[in-house]
Amino acid sequence: xxxxxxxxxxxxxxxxxxxxxxxxxxxxxxxxxxxxxxxxxxxxxxxxxxxxxxxxxxxxxxxxxxxxxxxxxxxxxxxxxxxxxxxxxxxxxxxxxxxxxxxxxxxxxxxxxxxxxxxxxxxxxxxxxxxxxxxxxxxxxxxxxxxxxxxxxxxxxxxxxxxxxxxxxxxxxxxxxxxxxxxxxxxxxxxxxxxxxxxxxxxxxxxxxxxxxxxxxxxxxxxxxxxxxxxxxxxxxxxxxxxxxxxxxxxxxxxxxxxx
Amino acid sequence: xxxxxxxxxxxxxxxxxxxxxxxxxxxxxxxxxxxxxxxxxxxxxxxxxxxxxxxxxxxxxxxxxxxxxxxxxxxxxxxxxxxxxxxxxxxxxxxxxxxxxxxxxxxxxxxxxxxxxxxxxxxxxxxxxxxxxxxxxxxxxxxxxxxxxxxxxxxxxxxxxxxxxxxxxxxxxxxxxxxxxxxxxxxxxxxxxxxxxxxxxxxxxxxxxxxxxxxxxxxxxxxxxxxxxxxxxxxxxxxxxxxxxxxxx
Numbered sequence: 001x002x003x004x005x006x007x008x009x010x011x012x013x014x015x016x017x018x019x020x021x022x023x024x025x026x027x028x029x030x031x032x033x034x035x036x037x038x039x040x041x042x043x044x045x046x047x048x049x050x051x052x053x054x055x056x057x058x059x060x061x062x063x064x065x066x067x068x069x070x071x072x073x074x075x076x077x078x079x080x081x082x083x084x085x086x087x088x089x090x091x092x093x094x095x096x097x098x099x100x101x102x103x104x105x106x107x108x109x110x111x112x113x114x115x116x117x118x119x120x121x122x123x124x125x126x127x128x129x130x131x132x133x134x135x136x137x138x139x140x141x142x143x144x145x146x147x148x149x150x151x152x153x154x155x156x157x158x159x160x161x162x163x164x165x166x167x168x169x170x171x172x173x174x175x176x177x178x179x180x181x182x183x184x185x186x187x188x189x190x191x192x193x194x195x196x197x198x199x200x201x202x203x204x205x206x207x208x209x210x211x212x213x214x215x216x217x218x219x220x221x222x223x224x225x226x227x228x229x230x231x232x233x234x235x236x237x238x239x240x241x242x243x244x245x246x247x248x249x250x251x252x253x254x255x256x257x258x259x260x
Numbered sequence: 261x262x263x264x265x266x267x268x269x270x271x272x273x274x275x276x277x278x279x280x281x282x283x284x285x286x287x288x289x290x291x292x293x294x295x296x297x298x299x300x301x302x303x304x305x306x307x308x309x310x311x312x313x314x315x316x317x318x319x320x321x322x323x324x325x326x327x328x329x330x331x332x333x334x335x336x337x338x339x340x341x342x343x344x345x346x347x348x349x350x351x352x353x354x355x356x357x358x359x360x361x362x363x364x365x366x367x368x369x370x371x372x373x374x375x376x377x378x379x380x381x382x383x384x385x386x387x388x389x390x391x392x393x394x395x396x397x398x399x400x401x402x403x404x405x406x407x408x409x410x411x412x413x414x415x416x417x418x419x420x421x422x423x424x425x426x427x428x429x430x431x432x433x434x435x436x437x438x439x440x441x442x443x444x445x446x447x448x449x450x451x452x453x454x455x456x457x458x459x460x461x462x463x464x465x466x467x468x469x470x471x472x473x474x475x476x477x478x479x480x481x482x483x484x485x486x487x488x489x490x491x492x493x494x495x496x497x498x499x500x501x502x503x504x505x506x507x508x509x
Binding site: 054055056058076079080082083084086088089090091092093094095099103104106107108109151 | 261272276342349
């Protein structure tokens with residue numbers, strides 16, 4: 001029984017220059033406890049898909065359920081069971097780390113006492129304890145990202161959506177974050193759906209990859225299955241596999257135009 | 261649930277206001293400057309109505325300051341939107357109405373406090389008005405702030421940058437202020453201007469408030485004022501909540 005399933009999930013934006021089909025029809029299933037990597041070129045529809053699955057954006061077509069809650073008929077149920085960490089995070093620079101954590105717990109309807117306890121617990125888990133009384137503007141990039149993720153975990157969600165969680169982080173912070181994601185799955189059975197442009201990240205972290213291009217799923221499978229099928233061998237790099245799937249391989253030089 | 265959520269959001273933004281001491285100081289100072297530099301111009305003018313010029317000036321001044329203050333309330337949310345704070349909140353189960361009301365009630369509380377200070381200063385300068393009338397005046401000021409702040413947040417959620425927000429709000433508030441008789445009563449205006457001013461909801465609020473300040477509570481102006489103020493607030497909160505529910509496109 002999948003924890004996330006979507007059928008033909010689609011979103012068309014109305015713009016001044018006509019409708020733009022950001023997502024044309026995504027069919028996706030995610031098993032409980034799976035770490036799923038969502039890959040695709042810029043503008044492929046990854047973020048739009050996550051924003052639909054987290055109820056931020058209403059789909060214009062298709063259907064989806066998240067942890068047993070229907071996206072269209074029970075958005076409140078979806079919000080209770082999933083956490084979302086956006087690309088840009090979402091903290092007020094003037095507010096202290098502690099206040100953000102407690103407020104987040106309260107937004108998820110914890111009592112004041114529960115929210116305070118949960119804030120301490122999250123700070124311990126994400127190595128933020130010494131930073132609780134700092135303003136968020138005083139955090140480093142890696143610390144900021146850990147806070148963003150702590151906010152997404154305030155209510156112990158069954159499903160966590162991470163949009164480019166390691167963009168802009170140094171290698172050590174990225175490795176820490178990978179450990180954290182694995183730990184979430186191993187210790188709490190959390191299902192994680194993450195988007196990334198780093199193919200080494202997808203390779204190291206994801207159990208399964210879904211590659212999106214032009215608003216549809218163009219390939220999916222374990223990293224090694226994809227390499228074998230599209231890259232020619234399991235030794236192929238994910239980079240070559242990705243380029244082969246999305247058709248963005250360097251084109252052979254066009255023949256010089258005949259001169260008359 | 262709604263109460264708890266609203267209290268949570270209200271608290272968060274009240275702390276935000278308390279952090280910016282400069283804005284607080286300026287917010288209190290500005291109305292006093294108006295009283296000090298504009299009030300004396302009117303003391304000997306025949307403004308019509310039953311009371312002194314202060315009873316005409318102070319209600320208009322309160323509504324005018326409320327109008328400008330609340331209309332620009334949305335500025336803050338544009339900054340927050342860019343930080344991702346609004347989406348972070350919208351992804352939680354928190355009530356959408358509370359996301360709006362918590363902010364709007366903060367704006368209202370802050371402005372009512374400013375209004376109290378302004379009235380106290382006006383009393384020192386010569387305003388004499390019945391206490392009940394003054395209290396009714398605060399209720400009108402609160403309703404106006406709720407309405408305009410809600411609409412301001414709704415607009416701010418829809419626009420992408422402060423560069424579009426500022427001019428749009430200015431373009432809407434300036435004519436509203438002039439056409440409502442907030443500075444001087446419309447009873448002084450030529451017929452066409454007086455007639456035109458009746459399409460402005462604030463016209464009804466200021467007429468009712470001026471009645472309250474001279475102690476006439478059972479008038480037609482008062483009835484229209486209450487009706488318009490309540491209807492406007494209801495409409496604005498509905499529009500604002502809708503935007504918090506659907507925004508994102």
